[in-house]
Amino acid sequence: MNAPIAVAEEAVENTSGETTETEPVWVEAGRAWGHAAIDWAYRFEPYGADAIEAVFGRLGVDRGTDLLDMACGSGFAAGRAGRLGATVSGLDASAALIDIARRRAPSAELVAGDMFDLPWADGSFDAVTSFNGIWGGCTDALAEARRVLRPGGGVGLTFWGRGDRLDMRDWFIALGSSTPQVGEEMISLASIGSPGVVEEMLTTAGFGDVERWDAPSILEFADEDDAWRALRSPGLVVPALAAVGEDELRNRLLPTIERFRAADGSYRIVNELTCVVAWAT
Numbered sequence: 299m300n301a302p303i304a305v306a307e308e309a310v311e312n313t314s315g316e317t318t319e320t321e322p323v324w325v326e327a328g329r330a331w332g333h334a335a336i337d338w339a340y341r342f343e344p345y346g347a348d349a350i351e352a353v354f355g356r357l358g359v360d361r362g363t364d365l366l367d368m369a370c371g372s373g374f375a376a377g378r379a380g381r382l383g384a385t386v387s388g389l390d391a392s393a394a395l396i397d398i399a400r401r402r403a404p405s406a407e408l409v410a411g412d413m414f415d416l417p418w419a420d421g422s423f424d425a426v427t428s429f430n431g432i433w434g435g436c437t438d439a440l441a442e443a444r445r446v447l448r449p450g451g452g453v454g455l456t457f458w459g460r461g462d463r464l465d466m467r468d469w470f471i472a473l474g475s476s477t478p479q480v481g482e483e484m485i486s487l488a489s490i491g492s493p494g495v496v497e498e499m500l501t502t503a504g505f506g507d508v509e510r511w512d513a514p515s516i517l518e519f520a521d522e523d524d525a526w527r528a529l530r531s532p533g534l535v536v537p538a539l540a541a542v543g544e545d546e547l548r549n550r551l552l553p554t555i556e557r558f559r560a561a562d563g564s565y566r567i568v569n570e571l572t573c574v575v576a577w578a579t
């Protein structure tokens with residue numbers, strides 16, 4: 299087990315009240331991502347199941363692997379790695395999601411903190427993953443991943459694939475149109491999927507032999523209320539809720555997935571995740 303050098307959780311607890319001018323960006327991000335933690339954990343986060351399995355397979359994660367999952371959310375991937383026999387550590391900005399992750403991955407070392415300032419020593423891990431946690435503009439987080447990897451270690455990432463392969467494309471567009479802040483942030487984050495961008499980020503951070511492929515990502519909802527609880531749970535939705543209000547946002551977002559609704563009222567939404575692995579040079 300890799301004990302973190304300094305656990306940042308205290309910082310979260312100390313700042314869990316009102317936003318202050320000195321509040322770090324990651325604490326604010328963590329509060330947003332934890333705003334509907336149960337709904338994110340159980341209605342949304344299973345979207346990564348197929349991609350997580352594929353990335354762990356390419357990285358050779360199994361018994362004896364020291365694995366770090368960065369921006370681990372509510373621990374869906376960390377739990378899976380633990381069941382494969384890996385020794386798992388994880389970090390996420392949201393203390394609420396980390397609480398759920400501790401139930402999903404009981405033997406893992408899970409901490410609240412900032413992926414741009416990992417509390418582990420150089421060369422602590424055989425593999426580092428981040429499932430939809432590292433995006434455009436996050437090269438410094440990849441450099442942290444490289445720092446905590448042992449020589450020859452592998453990194454694995456996922457992010458949303460091409461727009462024309464996303465059943466949720468119209469949902470992304472409607473959410474991005476809700477406020478200029480959300481729209482601009484989504485464009486910046488999604489830039490990682492443009493040709494050559496993740497490859498350049500990885501090279502800059504000290505990785506080589508980049509391999510990239512696509513995996514299906516399935517979301518299933520029992521009914522309209524189930525769908526809405528899932529769709530309002532990501533942290534990116536928080537500023538949109540504040541800007542236009544719950545009822546208006548629901549009226550704008552739910553119609554974007556109406557065509558994926560069956561006669562019994564349930565939904566099946568098929569997206570594509572881009573998966574990437576690379577190796578420490």
Ligand SMILES: C[S@@+](CC[C@H](N)C(=O)[O-])C[C@H]1O[C@@H](n2cnc3c(N)ncnc32)[C@H](O)[C@@H]1O
Nearest residue numbers: 324327331369370371390391392412413429430
């Ligand atoms: C799209 S979710 C991904 C969660 C999970 N890995 C998954 O498979 O879905 C993005 C996650 O990044 C976390 N996050 C955002 N900024 C962060 C930061 N600076 N440091 C650590 N985690 C961060 C959020 O709290 C959230 O859990």
